[in-house]
Amino acid sequence: MVPDPNYICSVEKPEDFDSFWEDVTKTLGNIDIDISCVLDDFRSTEDISVYEVFFNSLDNIRVSGWYAVPSKYSGKLPGLMLVPGYQSDPPIPREWAKKGYACLSVNPRGKVRSRSQFDPGYPGLLTYGIVDRNTYSYRGFYCDAWRGIDFLLDRDEVDSERIAVTGSSQGGGLTITTAAMRKEVKAAAAGAPYLCGYMDAIELTHTYPYEEINDYLRSNPGSRKTVEDTLSYFDGISFADRIKCPIIVNIGLQDNVCPPETGYALFNQIGSKNKKLYEYDGHGHEAGRYIHSRIVDEFLEEHLGQE
Template sequence: MEHIQRTVEHLKTYIPTSTKRSDHKAFWDKSLLESSRQPLSATISEREYPIKQVKVQRVIYQGFGGTPIHAHYLLPRNAEEKLPCLLFFHGYGGNKGSVAQYMQWLIQGYAVLAVDSRGHGESGDAALYSSEVTGSWVTKGILDKNEYYYRNVYMDAVRAIDFLCTRKEIDAERIGVIGGSMGGGITLAVAALDDRPKLAVADMPNMCDIPLAMEQKFEGSLTIVENFLRQNPQLTEQVYETLSYFDHVNLAEQITCRTRFAVGLRDIICPPQPSYGVYNLIHAPKSMEVYPFSGHDMSMNSHTDKTLEFIAAYL
């Protein structure tokens, strides 16, 4: 156990170097203003579902630039009071999944909005990218911060909060954001760019301390960026500049809500040190769950129980 303790103590002291550009705040202020001026145009349709105690609905809202974003919108049936709500984001290459996987939250009285990120699941991607050479989301628009895929994704996620705040059945003061891997990264982005969430749960989040993560990872979406740069070394500085706007090292200090991280010390996709680097920069109330023998997976029963306890305590 001593070597594990030494590792964790080292991670607790790691402070990453900021790569923030001078126009970082102006870029995000402009993005948020542009997003707020676009019509949400949400549609809701009820779906039949075998579990009759739950109201299952399909939501489509207009994401950033008009891309239709699809989501499950789930409510405990016959709720008489305004509901706290959990906003879920999935991992890279995944989707919002089955309605059934959210039952543990619905039976406790939470509403759920589970979103398909653009280009995933049922959500399309209407954005135009001048650089889209690898066929994968992480490099779409990577030569221009205004075009970059994750700009669209982060703004789509903020618009999910916009949708929830239009719903009379939702308690807008009790919205939590939760996700793992890419979903964990989106969770951190929403918490940094929007002050409406009350809490954020980010398991093994991506887009953390990207220069270090590029060095330490062995699998995952950043390997696609690495492959792109291997073929185009002359674009390295340009790519790193774009990524700096989406790196949570440069967003972490904007997070004001209570935040819970989780990392696996054997994660080779989203390594623990970059996550700790972001965590160490957050000034809001925060906590970290560490799993010494886990990789890029937080599906253990003990972790699920800890997440249930955390959300029950703070939302």
């Protein structure tokens, strides 16, 4: 199966897309972030200090994260936000701190350590509240990631002019929305982006997690139009034209989770003039990670390396 690089997804950006998200971010901005950042001796090493982080997000949900910084540094550090996959547990980003970043690994609502107030489960998260854009799970989930940027901006050791975001799969999707919504993001690297072209993805592949939507549609006949309408506000492709920062995207042409067609469709809609797509033939959902991780390192170094 050879994916078409000119594939166009069916999603149409709603006319009130910007005003919808402006209202949401305004509501988010009115919530006191109330950061807690406590050194975790158990996870810290001689070279890396690890902190357990909590902050408030939309609906006053307490969101957790791991924050890792080099134990010794001079001047300000570049800030990096690492956003997680769908079902994976957010990692402690010691590897990124070793490379010289002040790195926040954010755990949006429903994930381990962030699930005491909201926990739709897995499977479940992808369709929770999907009948209404104002109740859909990702309304808050996206905000949790965006708030991670506020956390980095709050840190004295972080250079607010050098902040980037990266992740793969759902982390790729969150990278897209964060780069679109937070102008403080100076560079973004998105891998195998999920949450892009949802309604096409559920036809192009029949694997979880996208299969959750097919389960939902089968169980709720007649709901397709409502689901399409809601998802159009959350589709990464609807966010893409807002991205203005340098960005790289990598996709696997045999991706069995996030169809490469949706990756192409997303990339073609990205508004940044400084964008590059890396296509990995012979690779699945890991999207050439072994080769591509070096490219991400070099890309971030290029855009965040100089103080």
